[in-house]
Amino acid sequence: KQEVTQIPAALSVPEGENLVLNCSFTDSAIYNLQWFRQDPGKGLTSLLLIQSSQREQTSGRLNASLDKSSGRSTLYIAASQPGDSATYLCAVGGRGGATNKLIFGTGTLLAVQP
Amino acid sequence: DTAVSQTPKYLVTQMGNDKSIKCEQNLGHDTMYWYKQDSKKFLKIMFSYNNKELIINETVPNRFSPKSPDKAHLNLHINSLELGDSAVYFCASTNVWNTEAFFGQGTRLTVV
Numbered sequence: 001k002q003e004v005t006q007i008p009a010a011l012s013v014p015e016g017e018n019l020v021l022n023c024s025f026t027d028s029a030i031y032n033l034q035w036f037r038q039d040p041g042k043g044l045t046s047l048l049l050i051q052s053s054q055r056e057q058t059s060g061r062l063n064a065s066l067d068k069s070s071g072r073s074t075l076y077i078a079a080s081q082p083g084d085s086a087t088y089l090c091a092v093g094g095r096g097g098a099t100n101k102l103i104f105g106t107g108t109l110l111a112v113q114p
Numbered sequence: 115d116t117a118v119s120q121t122p123k124y125l126v127t128q129m130g131n132d133k134s135i136k137c138e139q140n141l142g143h144d145t146m147y148w149y150k151q152d153s154k155k156f157l158k159i160m161f162s163y164n165n166k167e168l169i170i171n172e173t174v175p176n177r178f179s180p181k182s183p184d185k186a187h188l189n190l191h192i193n194s195l196e197l198g199d200s201a202v203y204f205c206a207s208t209n210v211w212n213t214e215a216f217f218g219q220g221t222r223l224t225v226v
Contacts, residue, residue: 034215038155043204043219051213087155093215098170100145100208102215104157 002027004092004105012111013080021075021108023090028068031095034102035064035075038087047088048075080112117141120205120218127195128226135190135221137205143216144209145169146188148180151202151220160203163188195225 003026013019023033032051036044048057048064050073056065063076073090087109091102120137127133139146147170148160162170163182177193192199205218 032213036217041222044206044217046214046216049214089157091157091215100164101147101159101162101170102149102157102206103159107155 002030002092002103004090004103006088006090006105006108008108009106010109010111012113014113015080015082017080017112018076018078019080019110021077021088021090021110023073023075023105025071025073025092025103028071029094030068030092031099032093033064033066033073034091034093035062035073036089036091038089038107040086044089077110080110082112082114085110085112117216118205118207118218120203120221122221123219124222124224126224126226129195129197131195132191132193133195133223134192135203135205135223137188137190137218139186139205139207139216141207141216143207144185145207146182146185147206147208147215148188148190149204149206149217151204153201157204161188161190192223195223197225199223200225 007022034049035047050066061078066073087107089107091104118139145164147162151157160174161180166182179191182188202220204220208215
């Protein structure tokens, strides 16, 4: 059974710092991995999607990497800003049929202090 | 244009009532989902539909009944609501090969 864990559960950093959020999963047979952001009381915003054949994806100040064999992904945020404060969720996806779903991690609550 | 929209955003109701949440996507996706986010913010799949056909039912009580009138709509009907049903319910959609998932804004259900 796939389990997804995120470390740390919470993180507080001063503005301008670079930071890394970690995601690990127990079953390497994934189709893709997606990072989301959730603001309080809001829905999920997709940040980056990495297919299982890819090693990394970049969008602006965000870079996500995937090491399928070791069951790990990291989300790197460069030059953090107070507006980056939110909960970050990673989720692994299967392909087709009963595996066509996302299994979510427990989330990392990020606070960027001005 | 909102890609995945669900209504209502907030729902407060008494125990024992029956309620529905509606979801629509305009992305042309084949697959739609309901996820539940509990009080600890953990998100878990409830149902998925592909082209109006139920694919995933993750041991959800049969008081929950999804209905998909067409591939752009997936509604969730809940009978005999219980206190433990209080949560945020998210609708989502992907194409059939489960590439990027798009989520609605969520419906916060409070059962009193």
